[in-house]
Structures are given as C-alpha cells and as structure tokens.
Amino acid sequence: MNLTIEKRSPSTDTIVLDLTGEIDVYTSIALKQEITQVISDGAKYIVAEMSKVEYLDSTGLGLLIGALKRLRENQGSLVIVSPNVRIVRVFEITGLYKIFNIYESLAEAAEKENLKL
Amino acid sequence: MTDIKQDPSVTVLDSALITLSFPCSAEYVSIARLTILGIAGRMSFSYDDVEDIRLAVGEACSQAVERAMLKPGRALSNRGVGTIAIECHIAPPELIIDVVDDVPVLDSLDDLVNDDFDEDVDRPGLGALLMEILVDSVEVNSGSTGTRVRLIKLAGTPEPG
Numbered sequence: 582m583n584l585t586i587e588k589r590s591p592s593t594d595t596i597v598l599d600l601t602g603e604i605d606v607y608t609s610i611a612l613k614q615e616i617t618q619v620i621s622d623g624a625k626y627i628v629a630e631m632s633k634v635e636y637l638d639s640t641g642l643g644l645l646i647g648a649l650k651r652l653r654e655n656q657g658s659l660v661i662v663s664p665n666v667r668i669v670r671v672f673e674i675t676g677l678y679k680i681f682n683i684y685e686s687l688a689e690a691a692e693k694e695n696l697k698l
Numbered sequence: 699m700t701d702i703k704q705d706p707s708v709t710v711l712d713s714a715l716i717t718l719s720f721p722c723s724a725e726y727v728s729i730a731r732l733t734i735l736g737i738a739g740r741m742s743f744s745y746d747d748v749e750d751i752r753l754a755v756g757e758a759c760s761q762a763v764e765r766a767m768l769k770p771g772r773a774l775s776n777r778g779v780g781t782i783a784i785e786c787h788i789a790p791p792e793l794i795i796d797v798v799d800d801v802p803v804l805d806s807l808d809d810l811v812n813d814d815f816d817e818d819v820d821r822p823g824l825g826a827l828l829m830e831i832l833v834d835s836v837e838v839n840s841g842s843t844g845t846r847v848r849l850i851k852l853a854g855t856p857e858p859g
Contacts, residue, residue: 606760607724613814620815636731638756639825640764647816667749674831675824 584608586615592697594625594657597687601633604641612641616648625657626696630687632663637671649681658682662690711740714788722766722780722799727759730784734795737786741793742853750832751851755784755795757825757832758847762799764821765845780844791853800844 584602591597596619604612619627627648631637649659661683664672672678684690691698718733720726734755738748759782766780780801787794829836835850 603728605724605756606727606763610724613816617815636753636756638753638760639821639828640760642824643816643819643821646819647814650819651815671753671828675827 584612586612588615588619590624594623595628595696595698596624596626597628597630597698599630599633603636604634604644605636605638606640609640609644613644616644620648620651625652625655626694627652627657627659628662628687628690628696628698629659630662631668632665634664634668637668642671642675642677645681646677658694660684660690660694662687711737711788711790713790716786716788718784718786720782722762722782722801724760724763724767726782727756727763730759730782731756733784734786737788738793738851741788741790743793743851747851747853751793751795751849754829754832754836754849754851755797757829758795758797758849759784761822761825761847762797762801762845765803766799766801793851793853795849795851797847797849798844802842802844803840 584600584604587599587601589597589599598615598619600612602608616627629645645659645661652659659681661672661681663686664683669678669683672681672683682690682694684693687698690696716737718730720729731752735748735752738751743751762780762782780799783796783798785796785798787796826836826838829847829849833849833851835848837848839846
C-alpha cells in the first residue's frame with residue numbers, strides 16, 4: 582500500500598496533512614518532500630491527521646521528529662491527530678509520546694493548540 | 699502443514715523453512731512485511747504479536763535499504779543495490795527470522811550529503827530500539843559482506859509494557 586497525502590490550509594500558517602496508507606522507508610520520501618515544501622512555504626503548524634495510517638516505522642518517526650524540531654525552532658509545532666491504536670503504540674514504546682502532542686480529534690487539537698482547523 | 703485441534707478455524711503451521719529474496723530497494727519492503735504477516739498469522743501468535751513481528755521485520759529490512767541507499771558524496775536516493783533474503787524458521791512456539799543483506803557496512807558516514815531537516819535524527823537507533831522491544835531476541839552481525847539480523851519471537855510471551 583502506498584501513502585496518499587491530502588493537504589489543506591485552514592489558515593495562513595497552518596497546514597493539515599490528511600494521511601492515508603503506510604509511512605515507511607518507501608513512502609516517507611514523498612512525505613518528506615511535502616513537509617519540506619510546506620515548511621519552506623511558511624507553515625508554522627503542521628497537523629498530521631493519521632486516522633487512516635495503518636503503518637508507521639522508524640523512518641516515518643524520524644521524519645516527524647525532524648519536522649517537529651524544525652517547526653519548534655520557528656515557534657511552531659507538529660501535532661498528531663487520531664492515530665489508531667497500533668500507531669499510538671509505536672509512539673508509546675519509543676517514548677516519543679512525551680515529545681509529540683497527540684490528540685484524538687481535530688476539534689481537540691484545535692482547542693488545545695489554539696488553532697483554527 | 700498440520701491442523702491443531704484447539705481452534706478448527708485456524709490452520710497453524712508446523713516446522714518449516716520459508717525463504718523470500720528481493721532487491722534491496724524501498725518499494726519491496728512492504729512485500730516482505732505482507733509475507734511475514736501471512737506466516738506469523740498462521741502460528742499461535744496474538745494479533746498484537748503478529749503486528750509486532752511485522753514491524754520488527756520491516757525495521758530490519760528498512761535498515762538494509764537505507765544502508766544500500768547511502769552513497770558517499772551524494773544524497774539519499776530511493777533505489778539501493780543488493781539483495782535482501784528473509785529466512786523464516788517456523789519452529790513452534792518460536793518463529794526465527796533471519797534478515798540477511800549483502801550491503802557492506804560503510805566505515806564512515808562523514809562523506810554523506812544529507813541536508814534534510816531530519817538529518818540529525820538517529821533513525822537506525824530508533825529502528826534498533828523498536829526491534830529490541832517488539833521481539834524476544836535480536837542479534838545483529840555486520841561485516842564487509844553484509845548484515846544478518848536474527849529476530850526471535852516466542853508465541854505466548856507477555857506484551858511489552
């Protein structure tokens with residue numbers, strides 16, 4: 582299965598990436614290109630909607646960590662929304678749930694992060 | 699293949715060796731994961747165990763592919779060189795999986811060109827951590843001719859915390 586990336590911009594500095602499929606060593610290249618592009622276009626906040634992501638490996642984690650770090654340097658952030666239990670487990674067993682803000686819904690992310698989504 | 703009587707709806711594999719060989723390129727790793735899913739799913743593993751095995755094997759393959767994609771003096775490309783062989787030793791209650799590649803380990807990564815935003819993230823370290831947590835035993839042997847990662851998962855072992 583491949584990765585489908587749908588992008589929308591609910592405000593000038595916020596991008597929602599609606600991800601569907603698997604994030605692995607193959608598909609993360611396209612995701613990296615997309616994230617690189619939105620950051621260089623001025624996005625400060627990236628919301629990764631992951632309810633339809635079925636697989637996430639260390640390549641994808643590394644990519645998300647790198648993006649989070651880059652965005653935080655510019656007082657922004659990357660948040661994870663609606664991951665399924667398998668994806669949550671990957672964040673938990675690696676301890677990365679401590680550095681990512683993970684929300685159950687876009688509404689919760691909007692409220693807690695003070696974003697217009 | 700032998701049916702066991704506990705659950706007639708499930709066909710459980712008896713001792714066997716299953717091998718899969720494919721090019722050491724990123725697009726083939728999902729095929730390896732699917733194969734492992736099929737094998738582990740027919741042993742006495744829980745759903746979570748099967749998913750753990752799939753992720754661990756995916757990590758072992760990804761590390762081989764990432765090493766194959768690394769070329770001193772140039773950026774990461776999508777296509778590597780070499781071959782990955784997966785040997786699944788079905789030995790109930792154990793599943794022993796050897797992920798063997800013929801990609802030499804680079805002596806130095808200093809010449810790599812990689813100015814991406816995730817350049818300083820320790821992806822191999824993350825992958826190694828995942829493998830250690832997801833299966834019961836991990837052995838890695840690397841050399842000038844390649845790397846062998848042996849993953850062992852026992853059916854019925856407790857879930858990692």
